[in-house]
Each structure stands twice: as structure tokens, then as C-alpha cells.
Amino acid sequence: MGPNDSGPAGSPSAGAPARPPLPGGRFAARGSLTGTLAKIALLGLFTALGVWAVLPLYVAGNWWGIALAVAVVALVYWVYLSGRSVPAKYLVPGVLLLMAFQIFPVLYTMSTSLTNMSDGHRGTKEQAIASIEAYSVVSADSAEEYTLTVATTGDPETGELVFLLTDADGRAYAGDSEGLEGLTGASVDDAGKVTDAFGYTVLSPNEVNARSDELQEFAVPTGDGAGIRSSGLNSAFEGSALRVYDAGCDCIEDSETGTVYTADDERGAFYSEDGERLAQGWQVGVGFDNFLRFLVNPTFASAFFGTLVWNIAFAASVTFLVFVVGLAVALTLHTPRLRGKTAYRILVVLPYAMSSLAMYLLWRDMFNADFGLFNRMLGTDVDWLGDAWAARGAVVLANVWLGYPYMFLVATGALQAIPRELSQAARLDGAGPWQAFRHVTLPLLMVAMAPILIATFAFNFNNFNAVWLLTRGGPFPAEGTMSGGATDLLITYTYRLAFSEATAQYGYAAAMSVMIFLIVSVMSVVSLSRSKALQEVDR
Numbered sequence: 001m002g003p004n005d006s007g008p009a010g011s012p013s014a015g016a017p018a019r020p021p022l023p024g025g026r027f028a029a030r031g032s033l034t035g036t037l038a039k040i041a042l043l044g045l046f047t048a049l050g051v052w053a054v055l056p057l058y059v060a061g062n063w064w065g066i067a068l069a070v071a072v073v074a075l076v077y078w079v080y081l082s083g084r085s086v087p088a089k090y091l092v093p094g095v096l097l098l099m100a101f102q103i104f105p106v107l108y109t110m111s112t113s114l115t116n117m118s119d120g121h122r123g124t125k126e127q128a129i130a131s132i133e134a135y136s137v138v139s140a141d142s143a144e145e146y147t148l149t150v151a152t153t154g155d156p157e158t159g160e161l162v163f164l165l166t167d168a169d170g171r172a173y174a175g176d177s178e179g180l181e182g183l184t185g186a187s188v189d190d191a192g193k194v195t196d197a198f199g200y201t202v203l204s205p206n207e208v209n210a211r212s213d214e215l216q217e218f219a220v221p222t223g224d225g226a227g228i229r230s231s232g233l234n235s236a237f238e239g240s241a242l243r244v245y246d247a248g249c250d251c252i253e254d255s256e257t258g259t260v261y262t263a264d265d266e267r268g269a270f271y272s273e274d275g276e277r278l279a280q281g282w283q284v285g286v287g288f289d290n291f292l293r294f295l296v297n298p299t300f301a302s303a304f305f306g307t308l309v310w311n312i313a314f315a316a317s318v319t320f321l322v323f324v325v326g327l328a329v330a331l332t333l334h335t336p337r338l339r340g341k342t343a344y345r346i347l348v349v350l351p352y353a354m355s356s357l358a359m360y361l362l363w364r365d366m367f368n369a370d371f372g373l374f375n376r377m378l379g380t381d382v383d384w385l386g387d388a389w390a391a392r393g394a395v396v397l398a399n400v401w402l403g404y405p406y407m408f409l410v411a412t413g414a415l416q417a418i419p420r421e422l423s424q425a426a427r428l429d430g431a432g433p434w435q436a437f438r439h440v441t442l443p444l445l446m447v448a449m450a451p452i453l454i455a456t457f458a459f460n461f462n463n464f465n466a467v468w469l470l471t472r473g474g475p476f477p478a479e480g481t482m483s484g485g486a487t488d489l490l491i492t493y494t495y496r497l498a499f500s501e502a503t504a505q506y507g508y509a510a511a512m513s514v515m516i517f518l519i520v521s522v523m524s525v526v527s528l529s530r531s532k533a534l535q536e537v538d539r
Contacts, residue, residue, distance in 0.1 A: 112510035
């Protein structure tokens with residue numbers, strides 16, 4: 001063939017440079033199409049999540065939140081549609097999840113700990129003034145009446161109450177704690193009740209009755225000292241307020257009693273001359289006052305440090321006991337000549353396979369003073385959960401029973417990784433069984449189990465279910481629950497401050513949460529740094 005002749009059909013000419021084959025051969029096009037379709041589907045799903053997040057933010061008027069959601073969606077599109085940001089494609093998912101579930105909650109908790117946020121101190125000063133005026137509204141003879149539908153923004157049980165109103169002319173309105181605005185696109189029945197409205201959850205009669213106490217106190221401010229309150233479940237009226245705010249003196253005057261309440265911007269509330277305070281206040285920064293409260297205030301400092309000592313003792317004792325029991329059982333079942341190992345191991349792991357919530361409730365019943373298993377079996381009359389030390393022992397015992405199977409599994413896996421020849425060599429050198437275990441087996445075990453023990457300690461330090469389901473932190477002293485219970489951990493004490501007291505103290509509870517975070521972090525870092533010495537055994 002001549003120099004210009006070509007070879008067989010489909011083969012490149014001799015003089016033409018050979019083209020590299022496409023990655024994936026004849027399936028490259030199909031793989032590329034599949035990847036493109038998967039990318040489109042995932043981006044579409046992420047866009048749908050972004051729209052789902054923006055809708056409630058739009059209803060609430062949170063423009064900063066909307067801007068953040070749009071920025072995140074735009075960032076994801078830029079990263080995954082650009083061919084130049086390959087490393088970012090692997091980093092962005094992890095960074096977004098880290099920020100959403102770790103960084104933002106921690107920053108929000110820290111910011112809350114620097115405020116007086118609590119019941120009566122949740123919103124702004126303007127919202128507090130509007131609430132004070134609205135809650136003092138009384139009906140007048142010429143009061144305008146509305147057909148009322150009670151709704152919420154969000155969950156029916158915990159969402160913010162909203163009045164969906166219809167006037168005599170059929171116009172619909174939506175009123176919340178910030179004021180009244182027109183409502184468009186709502187469905188209204190023949191009786192004038194709103195049956196459906198975008199962004200709102202209409203409550204059923206049972207749901208309204210469940211929140212009747214809140215409904216009696218709720219009112220919609222309409223300006224100039226007027227407001228709208230409910231009159232039953234199906235009607236509402238607009239009346240005048242007995243307490244009206246005067247911007248000139250920055251005070252609120254009660255027209256019925258003549259009392260003047262002056263604003264105190266440092267404490268975030270209105271106070272009269274004799275120290276009487278209006279219930280509605282506003283959120284203000286208090287610096288480190290919440291932290292100084294449980295470090296300096298005698299009542300709270302005693303509760304904090306007493307709870308902290310028991311918290312450390314509880315976490316340390318449970319960690320030590322589950323390690324000892326789990327390792328002892330693992331060593332027993334590691335004996336070569338033992339028969340029925342599989343059956344024994346299944347029995348040992350059973351507590352770990354059961355629901356911990358159900359097991360805590362079962363242990364609580366077994367410790368019951370009247371019909372509990374322990375008193376019946378031992379023939380005693382001990383109030384296990386009513387005595388401080390008996391309750392502490394009960395909490396530790398229940399957690400050891402639930403926790404040792406996990407440590408058994410870890411220890412079994414670590415023992416199987418240690419060659420038996422090492423122990424045999426130690427025996428030949430004259431070491432006894434304890435010496436061989438102490439100087440050969442245990443150091444090698446600790447290389448694998450030291451991080452597990454640190455994680456177990458950190459878990460038990462914040463083991464909320466262990467205490468709350470068994471004792472709810474009790475028994476309590478005569479001073480009440482604010483002083484802390486005998487079995488309270490810092491996490492259960494914090495929960496009670498935030499959610500279980502008559503006046504929820506979110507700022508103080510957030511400060512406690514920050515302290516818990518710092519304590520666990522310091523203990524974990526110190527423990528991990530000290531455990532580095534064990535790594536030399538593995539070299």
C-alpha cells in the first residue's frame with residue numbers, strides 16, 4: 001500500500017495520530033447521560049428543599065433568612081454546574097451539614113446565653129408594647145365584631161396563634177401579635193369562617209380547646225390603643241385598651257388605676273414606682289450575667305456545683321463499671337475450651353438489642369417502692385427512687401445493665417485481634433495469669449478501647465434519658481426543683497430550667513448548655529491527649 005492508502009475500514013490512517021479511547025469505552029455516553037440525569041434530579045430536589053424553606057420565612061417576613069437560603073441554593077448550583085470547582089463538589093455537602101447541625105446551633109445557643117430570653121422576654125420592645133396594649137383591651141358598646149377562625153403558623157400545638165377574621169362586608173384579615181393585615185386568596189364558607197388560607201394551619205375545635213388558656217390571653221393590636229380579642233370560639237371584637245403607651249415618657253399608663261409603668265431598658269420590662277412589673281417584657285443583652293448567676297449567686301451556684309460533682313461521678317462510675325463488666329464477660333467467653341459461646345453471646349447482647357426507652361421504664365417499675373420487683377424479691381420496703389443515695393445507685397445500676405453489652409462487643413473484637421502467642425510467651429517467661437493480662441493483654445486492649453471509653457464518658461455525661469425516664473432528676477430537696485435534684489445531671493437541670501418551670505429561663509439554660517459544651521470538650525481533649533501514650537504500644 002502507498003503512503004496515502006488507508007488500512008481496513010474503520011481503522012485510522014497510518015499517518016494520522018491515534019486518538020485516545022474514550023473513558024468507559026462504548027458505555028461512556030450512557031454513563032455520562034446517567035450522571036447528568038442524576039445531577040439534574042439531585043439539584044431539583046435541593047431546589048425543592050430551598051423553596052420549602054423559603055415559604056415559611058416569607059410568611060414570617062424573615063428577609064435575612066430568605067437571602068441566606070437563596071445564597072446557599074445559588075452556591076450549590078455554581079459549584080455543581082461549574083467545571084472548575086471539582087474539590088468544592090466534595091467539600092460543600094459536608095460543610096453545609098456541619099454548619100446546619102453543629103455551627104449554627106452552637107452560635108445560636110451562645111448568643112441566647114448573653115440575653116435575658118425567658119417567658120415574658122421573647123420579642124422586641126415594640127412587640128411587648130403591642131402585647132400590653134392588646135391584652136388590656138375591653139369591649140365597648142360600639143365595638144366592631146368579626147367572625148373568628150383560630151389558626152397557627154406551623155404546628156397546631158406549638159405554633160404562634162393567628163386570628164383569621166371576616167368582617168360584616170366579607171373582607172378577610174389575618175391578625176397576630178404584631179398587628180392586623182389583609183388576607184388574600186382565603187377560602188370563606190357561607191357563615192363567614194375562613195376554612196383555608198395559604199401559610200396558616202386552621203385549628204380544629206379540639207385543637208382550639210387544647211390551647212384555650214393561650215386564646216384567652218391572646219389579642220391582636222390594631223393601633224391607637226385598640227385591639228381585637230376573642231369572644232368565644234367563633235367571634236371576636238375590637239375594643240379599646242386600658243393600658244396605653246406614651247412615647248414621650250417611654251411609659252405605659254393604666255387608665256383604670258392611674259398607675260404609670262416606666263420602661264427599664266436594662267432589665268427589659270416596664271416597672272411602676274413601687275417596683276410592680278408588667279408581665280410582658282422584651283429581650284435585651286445581659287452580657288455574662290447568666291454565667292455569673294450560677295458561679296456567684298449562692299442558690300444557683302450550690303445547685304450547679306452540686307449537680308456537676310454528681311454528673312462527673314455518674315459518668316465516671318458508669319463508664320468504669322461497664323468497662324469492667326463488659327471486659328470480664330468478654331474474657332470469660334474468650335476461653336478456647338468454653339462450649340456454647342454463640343448462645344452465651346446472644347444472651348449477653350440482648351439488653352443492647354432492646355429499646356433503651358422501654359428498658360428505662362421497666363427499671364423504673366422494678367424500683368417502685370410499693371409493687372417493684374426488687375422489694376418483692378428481697379422482702380424489703382426501700383423507697384429506691386425516693387431516697388437520694390438509693391436513687392443514685394438505681395440510676396447507675398440500670399445504666400450499667402444497659403451499657404455493658406456494647407463494651408462486651410468492643411472488648412471481644414479487640415481480644416480477637418490480639419495474638420494468643422503473646423500471652424503464651426509471657427507464661428513461658430514466668431508470668432502468672434494476672435501479670436500476663438496486666439502487662440500484655442490490657443495495654444494492647446487499651447489502644448483500641450481508650451477512644452471508646454472517652455466517647456462513653458462523654459455520652460453518659462449528657463445521658464438525658466438515663467435520668468429523666470427513671471427519676472426525672474429527683475428526689476428533690478424541700479427548697480424545690482430550682483435547687484436541683486439528687487440525680488439531676490446538668491443536662492436534665494438545664495432542660496427543667498428551659499421547659500419545665502413556671503417561668504422558662506431560656507437565657508440561663510443556654511448559658512448552662514454552653515458550660516456543658518466547654519466541660520465535655522475540655523475533658524475529651526485532655527483524655528485524648530493523655531491516651532497518646534498508649535499509641536506507643538501499637539508501634
